[in-house]
Amino acid sequence: MSKILKVGVIGVGGIANAHMPGWEASEHAEVVAGSDVNPEFLQAWGKKYNVARLTARAEDLIQDPDIDIIDVCTPSMYHAPLTIAALQAGKHVLCEKPLAPAPDDIRRMIAARDESGKMLMTAQHFRFQGSTRAMKAEIDSGALGDVYHARSWMLRRAAAPTRPGFILKSQSGGGACIDIGVHILDLTLWFMGNPPPATVTGISRTTLAKLPGAFSIWGGPIPPQMDVEEFASAFVRFENGATLILEVSWLLHHDTPVEDMQMWLYGTKAGSHWPKCEFYETSNATQQHYNRALKRTENVRPPHAQECIEFARAIIEGAPSPVPAEHSLQVQTILDAVYRSQASGREVVL
Numbered sequence: 001m002s003k004i005l006k007v008g009v010i011g012v013g014g015i016a017n018a019h020m021p022g023w024e025a026s027e028h029a030e031v032v033a034g035s036d037v038n039p040e041f042l043q044a045w046g047k048k049y050n051v052a053r054l055t056a057r058a059e060d061l062i063q064d065p066d067i068d069i070i071d072v073c074t075p076s077m078y079h080a081p082l083t084i085a086a087l088q089a090g091k092h093v094l095c096e097k098p099l100a101p102a103p104d105d106i107r108r109m110i111a112a113r114d115e116s117g118k119m120l121m122t123a124q125h126f127r128f129q130g131s132t133r134a135m136k137a138e139i140d141s142g143a144l145g146d147v148y149h150a151r152s153w154m155l156r157r158a159a160a161p162t163r164p165g166f167i168l169k170s171q172s173g174g175g176a177c178i179d180i181g182v183h184i185l186d187l188t189l190w191f192m193g194n195p196p197p198a199t200v201t202g203i204s205r206t207t208l209a210k211l212p213g214a215f216s217i218w219g220g221p222i223p224p225q226m227d228v229e230e231f232a233s234a235f236v237r238f239e240n241g242a243t244l245i246l247e248v249s250w251l252l253h254h255d256t257p258v259e260d261m262q263m264w265l266y267g268t269k270a271g272s273h274w275p276k277c278e279f280y281e282t283s284n285a286t287q288q289h290y291n292r293a294l295k296r297t298e299n300v301r302p303p304h305a306q307e308c309i310e311f312a313r314a315i316i317e318g319a320p321s322p323v324p325a326e327h328s329l330q331v332q333t334i335l336d337a338v339y340r341s342q343a344s345g346r347e348v349v350l
């Protein structure tokens, strides 16, 4: 049976494949067309998913009156122009992370969304894990009290993506911050209740990638053209007085086979750890420590699929965007300030 919402995917490389099971499983949306500047990828993708309408021109999908949803899966620097054009053409847009590297571009995307009345969602798939949601609900119910400090990191060992869309600033807008800092920062801010940031002190650097023989387990030698950071760390103060220490890296001599992603939140009532989904408390009344773990209930489908299903459902139900662009603006405002702090050697006041 034909589904109500027709989807056009722009950029059919790596992550577009992770969206396809979601569109296939959605009750409401189906992929009818794809676009990519690489004709070989496009033909192979069309064959794999049985999608016949294929074009090198993204504009063809954006202007197609039969298409309701544009799924933007290109390198990050193309997200804003494609999303704005799609919203202006009256399409709903699911856009990969980061929504756009530059906060001003996100502001323009929000303005285009508001003018069109269509839905815009950032594909922050970690929010769609069952255990992550259970933890968010527990925190929202007051389990931590007031959260006054967070420590978050996403650290990889010799695991940089080496494709041009990630390591050339002209296509990516930045390195590890833009690629993976976005994930852990989005989750941390979401768990904290998205408090407005006040100041950022940060550094970003490229060190190991420039050493002779530098390599990634995901792509062999690190291309010498890489002009983005491999590592960043930051200290963020929020308007409500809370603080955050953030660390991200693609390449680090760290004790992990590939990736170590963690978030610790500390509140007036308890602390917590993600992804362990644990809560820690010390009672003044009993002078005892209490640790508890949430029951982990995962969705049937992977989070990349779940986000597509829920995006389409939100459109049909007239519900708010499951990941509002305003949250992505906050994420990018902080990451952009890390770069500005690196450039000035000073704290950035937002």
Ligand SMILES: NC(=O)c1ccc[n+]([C@@H]2O[C@H](COP(=O)([O-])OP(=O)(O)OC[C@H]3O[C@@H](n4cnc5c(N)ncnc54)[C@H](O)[C@@H]3O)[C@@H](O)[C@H]2O)c1
Pocket: 010, 011, 012, 013, 014, 015, 016, 035, 036, 037, 038, 041, 058, 073, 074, 075, 076, 078, 096, 097, 098, 123, 124, 125, 163, 165, 179
């Ligand atoms: N949510 C996640 O877990 C996750 C994981 C990987 C990548 N991403 C994001 O997805 C985006 C794409 O990453 P990827 O890993 O799929 O990259 P990729 O390089 O594998 O694929 C990108 C595709 O876009 C195509 N493309 C480039 N410019 C285009 C244009 N103007 N019009 C049409 N097609 C174009 C390329 O030919 C390529 O096929 C990035 O923004 C990245 O940050 C998200």
